[in-house]
Amino acid sequence: MGVKVDYMTPDFPSLSYPNYYTLMTALEDSGLCPSDTITVGTGRHCEVHQMTGNYMWDQKANVSFDIGVNKESLLPLWWNGSEPLWVTMMKAKKNVSMYYWPGCEVEILGVRPSYCREYFSVPTDKNFADAISDALESLCNNSAEMAAVYYERIDVEGHHYGPSSQQRKNALKEVDKALSNMISLIKRKGLQNDINVLLFSDHGMTDISWADRVIELKNYINMSDTIQMKDRGPVVSLWPAPEKHAEIYQKLKAVEHMDVYNIEDIPNRFFYKKGKFVSPLTLVAEKGWFIVESRDKLPYWENGTGRKEAWQNGWHGYDNELMDMRGFFLAYGPDFRSNYRAPPIRSVDVYNIMCSLAGVQPQPNNGSWSRVECMLRNTAPLAPLPPCSSCVLALALLSLFSRQISLL
Template identity: 50%
Template sequence: MRYTCIAIILCSILKNASGQYNVSGKLLVFLLDGLRYDYLNNLDTFPGFQKIVENGVKVDYLTPEFPSLSFPNYYSLMTGRYTEVHQMIANKMWDMKPNTEFSLDDPLWWNGSEPLWVTMQKLDKRVYMYYWPGCDVEILGVRPSFCEPYKPNITEKNLTDAMEHALDALNDGQADMAAVFYDKVDVIGHLFGPQSLSDELHCLDRAMKALNEKVVEKNMSDVLNIVMFSDHGMSEITNLIELDKHINLSDVFMVLDVGPVMSLWPKEEKFEEIFTALSALENMTTYRRADIPDRFNYKKGKFVSTLTLVAKPGTVITPTFQAVLDLHFQPSTSGGKHGAHGYDNELVEMRGFFVAKGPDFKSNFRAGPIRAVDAYSVMCHTLGIEPLPNNGSFDRVRAMLRESSTAVPVTQDSCLLVLIGLFTCLHVSLH
């Protein structure tokens, strides 16, 4: 009995000392779609973001998962898993057998993994979400406590109103976590290119200045962690590949997406002919599914096509010229620029952004590079919850956290090991 009591007391002490449990437990997350890692390099001209960085951490850059598209990385950020694991492998997907295309509100495409907000709800924690893609979908039978449905290209007022509502919900105890999505940086980067964002970035910075003021006004500085990240960067478009000039599109079952990465399902009898024709093109690599590089952590995904086309930097792939016109992705002949993402995720211009501040983060600290899958464990840590199995590395993010909150978490399993060890010692001493 004496050893059991010692073990229980020891586990209790360790848990109280553990970073997994010694945290504020309130988290506000921002997903700033398309905010490239270098857009805010000159922080002197962005006082809102500068205040966050001076009081928190900024990583050198965040490497997205492949493909460096939005939906795959939305889910990698919130599950800590590679695209081939969480199954959200593209912005547009197709399930061949039931002949079903991706729909934003269909749980089929979301049920491949459990995102953080679902885990929180299962733990009887309340999550409020604003404009976040998928928050209105019943994922694995669960919805967040509050969801303002996704709306593209929201205004600065939408953003600041969402921030105010989120802070009030967190401060009043209505929510344990809040998450805000903002995509205007991405929208403008696509339409006018990555060098066109000065006005929008200053607009976003005004919102961050307002956020800083509201956190102080509501006396939340010592209890609220704030994490901001993006899903990818942006690259200028300089070249176009039109597939219908090289293959007969009637020889394929399905062609999906327009951009740096494309999914193609050729008819079986035409597969080799199409593969040969596309493999001869410059500025693009054509992969059979089995030959997709392992480092992409992509090819085992349930919805991966039989051929995957990956463009070289600056190139966009389209089935027809009209398709790219409809999306305003074409290289401009009038001096204007357009932007795209989805390329090899190791491309410098695809790098994303990550900053954080709050009681669990160091102050005025510059951290080394991380990956999209690493953000998940940071959020779990600040919330004081056990992360689900994932592909991230806590070692890559440990340095940004305060020393008092980085101890290895103690679980029921580790306490059980303590008990077993003590009982073993007791058994030996009795014999």
Template identity: 30%
Template sequence: MVPRLHRLLGFLLLLLLAACSASGGVRAQWMRPSYPSLTFPNHYTLVTGLRPDRHGIIHNTMWDPELGEFRLNLREAVGDGRWWGGEPAWVGAHKAGLRTATMFWPGAEAEIAGVRPDRWRVFDQSMPSLARAAQGLAWLSEPPATRPHLVTLYFDITDTAAHYYGPHSEQARQALREADAAFGHLLQGLEEQGLLGRINIIVVSDHGMAEVPAAQVMAVEDIVDPARAKVVSVGQVLGIAPLPGHEAEVEQRLLGAHPQYDCWRRTELPARWRFGRHPRVPPIVCQMHEGWDALPREYVARRAAEPVRGSHGYDPALPSMGALFIAAGPAFRQGEVLPPFDNVDVYPLLAHLLGFVPADNDGNLENLRPALQAP
């Protein structure tokens, strides 16, 4: 059986399930998120095997000259398939004649390549973790004729609590206990129905979380003058587009190392991030140092008065950004510990478990091959 969640260090706990036939267990030392280590980019990387620079969800907030603005709370944009490149696992499964169901997974609200999951829900943050797990259990408890072969569930409670109160707060621990209870409910239900040994379960997070002291927040306006550049995204990864006629001035002010952040032209970002080619990446990208946020001035005073908070979006190589990977089921060995690997490798694993031909991707199944039982 897969371990319960009481000791997990990851945030934004997710669940992927695929029907099969025996049992086992494996975990990774950690899993490296893709750059930028933000929510939507990495959720979509996990199910496409493409890095954000290839699938096009390069940030939680984006600008496209044809499509306009993308933000998490813009439901029209989130549901527009033109934003979402690549081929998510539910599309590949559909092509292979398999049924799919998703609970709040980014990308699942859009029609991609003419396909939606067979079951999907519009994101509703107010839906309790236990209710999400119960819906997953209900889907998997259906008769074989309608039961989904792939189910994805998304639990955001731990991420939300850690953002507001810090990753080491009592509120974050309580959120983790709630997620643990929901996951336990799912496992117990599967066991009672005799399904647990016939299902492969993969638990992952899309990123880690770093502590941000109250005073460590900068005003974006102190980084770049809004009269000289459009700030496309804020937080930990700043996307900046100089206004016409101000390119040289903005570059002179921003490019290079600073006490709390570093800035590059999009074509000169660190190669290990594999980022900067997609046309949605703004001309200049500034990366905040771990433990620092950059927000519009109107939010800075409020944040400075708050206690410790949590943030992600920092360099994926940092230990604090390490993500979670636990898997169990008939396809997996028992007690195997994998060395760290990149999260792009999860998609080819899903394709392997479900038996569909993977689309073009950046992952490598061989990195996870040691976790698998012999054929």
């Protein structure tokens, strides 16, 4: 029916907020739209757009970014490192509708989208279906020329029960049903020749075990010798007291099943170490291992009554080249080839194809046009396609599991 890539490699760390921005930003100086659009994109590596984690700390200002839930997370300093696609659109006088997309509630570079259905809690299946319907309507009535829909349930069930669990599979069936209804709605409205649909994720997921794959930092270092620790799991950011840096580094270097890096030693392939908020020491666990201060701080999930139900069984954030961290990308519509299996792409590439569909010149970015041009029916050197009446609907489904989506 359309295009399916073999897989999409996320940016490091393979966490949500870093890849939201990788998919949705380009350089601050230099978008979208002959088409109306539902999408996301910056096309920049994390060290360039500066959103380097779900949890960050600005030591100079002594403020924290805690996965977008604390008030300080709305400060411009976290978001102004790049210009997201929706900001570029708004600057070009193109209206943008966003549904549950993290960051749409933030004023970035002095700009907000024309409509933001803010994320407060995990959207329900009905929320997702309503968002798709409303997004299509906003494109059809010309109240928006771009829209972005974010849906998290597959990710949540994968965390709770594990990526191979029946609960996660059931969630995927519900998503598949919503997407099938979307296709039917597009056909009923006679828009199948006017809308390009893009579906993609920001990361994959792997199984974790609390029985024997936990690295407790308190067993190796005195935590009082650190100034700050951010996040837990596959990637941990650590700020040692300056006089304790060398000692802590040497002790952690001997710990099995994880790597510890001084900033200058972080592998270049991560495109991470130049980030403004990167800590003096970065700890990276082997796949399936979990780094935490102590076991009592392991993540759990709550049931509907707020009671602790169980420890989480799935996680992501590991080395982005690992197979389990791969995401997916699917697309169909008048500008895409039919029944085409495309070679692998990277999350930084998505921005370029959206700009091409939208008819705007991409801002400087880290993506590769050569990896995505094969998906289009008519290709040329990267530049805007001529204005047309088509629109683009891109949906972010935050987890891997592309093989089981039957839409394409």
